[in-house]
Amino acid sequence: MSCSLTLSHASFVLPEGRTLLEDLTFSLGPGRHGVVGDNGSGKSTLLRLLTGALPPTTGTVQVHGRLAHLQQTRAPGAATVADVLGVTPALAALGRIEAGSVDPADYELIGDDWDLPDRVERWLDRVGLAGLETTRPIEAVSGGEATLLRLAGLMLADPEVLLLDEPTNDLDRPARHRLEQIVDDFTGVLVVVSHDRGLLEHMQHIGEVRCRQVRWFGGPFSAWARSVELEQDAAHRAVSAARADVRRQRQDLVDQQTKQAHRDRQGRANAGSLPKIVAGAYQRRAEVSAGRLRGMHEDRLAASRSALESAQDRVRDDRRIRVDLPDTRVPARREVLRAVGVVPAHGTDRPFDLDLRGPERIALVGRNGAGKSSLLRALLGLQAPRAGRVEVHVPWRYLPQGVDLLDPGLSVLENVRRAVPGADPARVRAQLARFLFRGGSVDQVTGTLSGGERWRATLASLLLATPAPQLLVLDEPTNDLDLASIAHLAEALESYRGALLVVSHDESFLADLDLDRTLTVP
Known part of the structure; x- marks a missing residue:
């Protein structure tokens, strides 16, 4: 299956001017790709960019393959199960043909999809809703069942690129396990935004949306979590080392200033025995040398402070709630x-x-x-x-x-x-x-x-x-x-x-x- 998703220097700026996603460049081929990140980081926006429903502020998004997108909200205007599945017109045309219709419009609507009722039945069974009547009102369907119906409707279209936004919300355990099986069996490009650690463990890659970027890691959720843990251990060590270097450079600057003050006092004491012109020349050279040395130490201190800030930026806010009740x-x-x-x-x-x-x-x-x-x-x-x-x-x-x-x-x-x-x-x-x-x-x-x-x-x-x-x-x-x-x-x-x-x-x-x-x- 030749299918892919490609972003090239894609950015998205909110109407109030805040940049949500910045200069994203990556390509996703066939495989299971999970997306994680804090609420508000831009995960759902990323999916909308990938579908083309939301144009990037700058850059490009290319989709190769038939695309389907499972959103968190129910299908607007859907009154029956068939509406959610997206098969109401086709099933109605089949019914008219079975009743004797020769209207070319009905045959054009069906195309080659004569086995649609059988495929609907198979997918309803696959998602655990076998026997559900396509005429059933959607109000009589639970939230979890509605999610499964929307997924079945997407799969009936035989997508090559499948985007799922928090698909396990409202699903019970058996339904989650059915979803995981569908995910495992999908052979195209699959992108799943989720906080469900069980589902994310079925992914082959994890992309983390953080600080306006998307960074990809190989492996399932547990591998990503371990990578982050190791990175944070290294980041904390880097902060400790950078703080020690700042203290060392600050002390070196103080030591240099103390030594220079001592040399200045000694120079003033010796200047009395020298001709004024010679003493002035010595003083100017000493001031230039002292300024150069002071500048060198100040530059080193500034560099060490900058290194500390850079190290601190790599440390995540992993503070824990500790409360006595x-x-x-x-x-x-x-x-x-x-x-x-x-x-x-x-x-x-x-x-x-x-x-x-x-x-x-x-x-x-x-x-x-x-x-x-x-x-x-x-x-x-x-x-x-x-x-x-x-x-x-x-x-x-x-x-x-x-x-x-x-x-x-x-x-x-x-x-x-x-x-x-x-x-x-x-x-x-x-x-x-x-x-x-x-x-x-x-x-x-x-x-x-x-x-x-x-x-x-x-x-x-x-x-x-x-x-x-x-x-x-x-x-x-x-x-x-x-x-x-x-x-x-x-x-x-x-x-x-x-x-x-x-x-x-x-x-x-x-x-x-x-x-x-x-x-x-x-």
Whole structure:
């Protein structure tokens, strides 16, 4: 398959004048290419440049091969499954022909694609949606099923270049594994933007979008992570060496100035015994020599400072969230939550029982549409179940899917103080420092924060709340988070002493949580 993606000196400048991507030059051939980077770094913009939907400000983008792009949003205007698959006109034409139509337009629409119904059936089966009627309204399809349908629709077009933007969002475990199989079997140019470490482990190359550039690494996610770790070790050593050199050059300059001051005093003492014209000549030569020597030491100091700045630029901001949350502690045998025979308002019809005691960490997993989110709301009394009863005996906090807890018009400090009314502002500032908000950053308006900063502020408002939450309930918390934000979430939960109930399809994230139990919602 002769297909490729090529960028030549491509840049993209946002309308407000900020350069998002700068002078990108690379070519991608057949293979599996993963793209990672912080939220806002330009990953989705890069995909739009590659599709041609967004022209570069400067430079060129060339695509060789049939291209398909899976975006994060649903297909606009789609009313049925067939609409999402992009086969409504062709299936309608086939139906008319089977009913006796001889309209040339119908035959032209079909072309050579007479086996379209069979191919639709095969791809629906491939993505785990076998038997789904093409006339089914799209409103009756879950978010994960809609993603799988859009992927099946792309694959029906037999693409040679396939671009996927966060394809595992909303997918359950079986669906993720089916996607991984499709990815492994694809023989063209595949570019995947994702924060899913499991999916990224199937990549053959990883491109990191950082500081307006895209840098490519060979191997899957684990190889990229190891490369970054080794680079950072070397960068920290380089910073230490550069700091030592700055200290050495600064001391050399001080020593030179001290010696020169001593020579100047000695020269003035000796000048009295010399003729004035001779003494003046000696003094001028001494001043020139001293100036040259001082300039040499100052140049060396400036060079060492420049080397230090360069070394510091190579060090990533890998600060960790370290927060002490003693008030969230739950005694080992204390009853936190008890559910008996709960049937959520949507999803499964099977009764659900749960006896959660002490600082247990429990994951709820299950297929898309099983009703996991509805079950969480029922357990917290936020939605009436169809049956059963629930008792919650401790203060709790809940983070639903896709819900922003912060007021974008307030500062970080003001948002967190809403969760801890009456708290001393100085104490809240000290606590926010543990969430990496220091100095003036606590007064920054939340609406101007980056995605990662906003997530840290959300964590702070959850975990610092009054009364301290002894039960924390999270519904798909890693959806839409970049890798750094997922790491910060895991770090914060390391410090959390209470009970944890989390719904997630992210197996790598769940593995980081030191879970006590994993329960399946049928």
